[in-house]
Amino acid sequence: MNSENRHDITYRYDNEDKVLLAVDCIIFGFDGEDLKILLIKRGFEPEQGKWSLVGGFLKKEETLETAATRILRLYTGLDNIYMEQVDTFSEVDRDPVERTISTAYYALININEHSKNLIQQFSANWFSVSKAPHLIFDHDKMVQHALRRLRNRAATEPIGFDLLPEKFTMRQLQKLYEAIWDTKFDKRNFVNKINSQNIIDKLDEKDMTTSRKGSYLYQFNAEKSKTQDIRPFGLKI
Amino acid sequence: MNSENRHDITYRYDNEDKVLLAVDCIIFGFDGEDLKILLIKRGFEPEQGKWSLVGGFLKKEETLETAATRILRLYTGLDNIYMEQVDTFSEVDRDPVERTISTAYYALININEHSKNLIQQFSANWFSVSKAPHLIFDHDKMVQHALRRLRNRAATEPIGFDLLPEKFTMRQLQKLYEAIWDTKFDKRNFVNKINSQNIIDKLDEKDMTTSRKGSYLYQFNAEKSKTQDIRPFGLKI
DNA sequence: ACAAAAGTGTTACGGTTACACCCATGC
DNA sequence: GCATGGGTGTAACCGTAACACTTTTGT
Numbered sequence: 001m002n003s004e005n006r007h008d009i010t011y012r013y014d015n016e017d018k019v020l021l022a023v024d025c026i027i028f029g030f031d032g033e034d035l036k037i038l039l040i041k042r043g044f045e046p047e048q049g050k051w052s053l054v055g056g057f058l059k060k061e062e063t064l065e066t067a068a069t070r071i072l073r074l075y076t077g078l079d080n081i082y083m084e085q086v087d088t089f090s091e092v093d094r095d096p097v098e099r100t101i102s103t104a105y106y107a108l109i110n111i112n113e114h115s116k117n118l119i120q121q122f123s124a125n126w127f128s129v130s131k132a133p134h135l136i137f138d139h140d141k142m143v144q145h146a147l148r149r150l151r152n153r154a155a156t157e158p159i160g161f162d163l164l165p166e167k168f169t170m171r172q173l174q175k176l177y178e179a180i181w182d183t184k185f186d187k188r189n190f191v192n193k194i195n196s197q198n199i200i201d202k203l204d205e206k207d208m209t210t211s212r213k214g215s216y217l218y219q220f221n222a223e224k225s226k227t228q229d230i231r232p233f234g235l236k237i
Numbered sequence: 238m239n240s241e242n243r244h245d246i247t248y249r250y251d252n253e254d255k256v257l258l259a260v261d262c263i264i265f266g267f268d269g270e271d272l273k274i275l276l277i278k279r280g281f282e283p284e285q286g287k288w289s290l291v292g293g294f295l296k297k298e299e300t301l302e303t304a305a306t307r308i309l310r311l312y313t314g315l316d317n318i319y320m321e322q323v324d325t326f327s328e329v330d331r332d333p334v335e336r337t338i339s340t341a342y343y344a345l346i347n348i349n350e351h352s353k354n355l356i357q358q359f360s361a362n363w364f365s366v367s368k369a370p371h372l373i374f375d376h377d378k379m380v381q382h383a384l385r386r387l388r389n390r391a392a393t394e395p396i397g398f399d400l401l402p403e404k405f406t407m408r409q410l411q412k413l414y415e416a417i418w419d420t421k422f423d424k425r426n427f428v429n430k431i432n433s434q435n436i437i438d439k440l441d442e443k444d445m446t447t448s449r450k451g452s453y454l455y456q457f458n459a460e461k462s463k464t465q466d467i468r469p470f471g472l473k474i
Numbered sequence: 475a476c477a478a479a480a481g482t483g484t485t486a487c488g489g490t491t492a493c494a495c496c497c498a499t500g501c
Numbered sequence: 502g503c504a505t506g507g508g509t510g511t512a513a514c515c516g517t518a519a520c521a522c523t524t525t526t527g528t
Contacts (some may be wrong), residue, residue, distance in 0.1 A: 006293065007359065011281040016294040018255035021338060044248040048338055057253040060336055086324045088340050090301040098250050101258060103325050122244065123356065160297040171507080188509065189491065201445050212499040224523040231489085408480080425482065426518065448479040450525040468516085 021093075022102040023067045024055035024139065025087070026146035027076065030109030030163040032172060034128040035179040036111065037143060039135065040075070041123040046096055047136040049097050053101065053143070054124075068105040075122060082108045082162040084153065086146045090143035102138075109161035111160030130182070154180050156233045158199050161220040169207050169215040172192070177233060193233065199225035258306045259332075259339040261292035261376065263323070263383035266348030267400040269409060271365040272382060272416040273348065274326060275312070276372065278360040283333055284373040288382070291361075292339065305342040311357060317347045319399040321390065323383045331375050334465035339375075345399035350424065351353030367419070372391035391417050392469045395436050398457040406444050406452040407431070430470065 027038040042052040051085065054075045058067045064085065072081050086104040087176045095102065118124070127133065129147060134140060154160050160176050161168075174190045194200065201221050206214035240247045243425050264275040279289040291312045295304045301322065311320050322342040333338065346362065349354050355361070364370065366384065373378060391397050398405075411427045431437065443451035 007279050009278045009285065013257060013294070013337075016257055017297040019258050019297065020250060020253055020256065021256050041243045044246050048246065058256065058327070059252070060254040060256065061329060062327075063329060064325060064338070085324060086320060087303060089294070090340075092298060092300060099296075101301070103327075155372075169507090172485080186492075187507090188493085191509080193490090207311075209474065210506050213497070213505080213506055214499080423518075423520080424480090425520085428482080431515090448525085449527045450478085450480050453479055
């Protein structure tokens with residue numbers, strides 16, 4: 001007979017409660033104007049038909065990271081996605097069916113690269129963060145936490161590029177950061193700041209789709225960026 | 238018969254894996270010189286006798302916050318402790334006995350207020366963060382994450398006071414922040430910075446224990462601090 | 475009188491912000 | 502030739518960092 005008292009030498013885990021552990025993913029994308037999140041219509045009760053984050057349960061042989069990766073692949077078809085753990089949510093009644101704790105991860109994907117088939121298959125949809133519908137359970141709170149985390153992270157590390165195509169214009173980059181922080185930057189200050197960080201390369205190509213003059217394309221340079229201290233964005237808040 | 242497929246309308250949770258969910262607490266204290274953490278000698282196998290964070294398992298009817306609060310009360314005798322969730326750790330083999338996921342919380346306590354009896358009872362001990370022994374499982378990693386989180390938080394919110402007695406001198410406050418970031422600040426710059434934040438009150442009392450001249454005591458003013466924008470500490474890094 | 479810690483103000487520097495005009499091109 | 506978005510530099514401002522001497526009082 002093993003002790004239930006943690007401070008006895010014979011203590012074992014046998015009498016401890018086990019719970020369901022879920023992973024929910026806040027998938028961010030950027031369409032050139034707005035910061036968006038990918039939501040799905042929940043396919044089963046309770047709350048069937050309501051909008052929800054994508055998620056799933058942790059399996060015994062997985063880490064949370066593995067589970068999040070699996071879920072992201074399932075719903076987007078993508079691998080190698082930038083991901084960060086946000087928080088673990090544990091209100092007792094957060095899921096009315098059964099006690100479920102959920103760890104939230106946010107992910108950054110290029111909105112044009114993921115599988116359109118899967119979007120259809122799961123009745124998924126992109127919503128601007130500011131115009132998203134109310135979500136089931138505590139998913140709204142998860143989105144808020146993820147957004148806060150994304151803003152902090154993007155201020156000190158060059159993660160924004162995961163949301164853009166490989167080649168992008170200075171204007172796209174600026175619009176992205178404006179979307180992330182819901183603010184406007186001065187064009188000249190923005191360019192100066194970015195250039196001073198020495199983390200993107202100017203290409204000889206131009207994007208001719210948005211103006212007659214065309215605008216230069218840039219590319220993120222992961223090598224360079226490793227050797228740089230990224231300074232916080234603090235432009236005209 | 239319920240479906241195991243999350244996208245069938247009849248899906249139920251019945252077939253999902255359940256796991257043990259633990260809470261581990263990084264309890265920070267400050268002795269006037271060093272930032273310290275409270276560790277205990279683990280009382281049962283595996284790793285019996287090794288140093289460990291204080292922790293326990295989540296019970297079905299608790300939130301993680303409730304569990305962390307319970308654990309803190311158990312090991313310190315204290316309530317109403319400043320606490321923040323750090324991260325959830327889920328490596329498959331992190332606990333060799335059984336699959337256990339653990340959410341880490343850090344807590345800030347006044348090192349002189351907690352129960353000395355409990356310290357004895359649990360063979361607990363305070364260690365300077367920089368001189369702590371190796372800990373069991375992934376607890377070293379937890380401490381590193383907690384420290385990073387504490388540093389970030391303390392840079393933008395007035396949480397340091399939880400580590401000090403109610404009345405403290407400017408020098409104590411400075412030493413505290415120096416300990417948190419393992420750095421030195423200029424005395425004059427520090428005082429100017431703190432005073433500009435308008436969050437502590439100067440008292441008429443002096444602490445005569447550390448010098449012949451004595452040094453003024455200050456007190457944190459929670460009311461004032463709510464109305465202030467705390468500016469990041471960026472003093473002589 | 476002197477040792478030991480407390481207390482205090484000014485200047486230099488560097489990064490952030492504000493700001494306006496010319497360029498290239500397709501129509 | 503003109504409309505449209507792209508591209509560029511400089512000066513003011515403000516917070517941070519550097520820096521040294523006087524005060525108090527117990528011994």
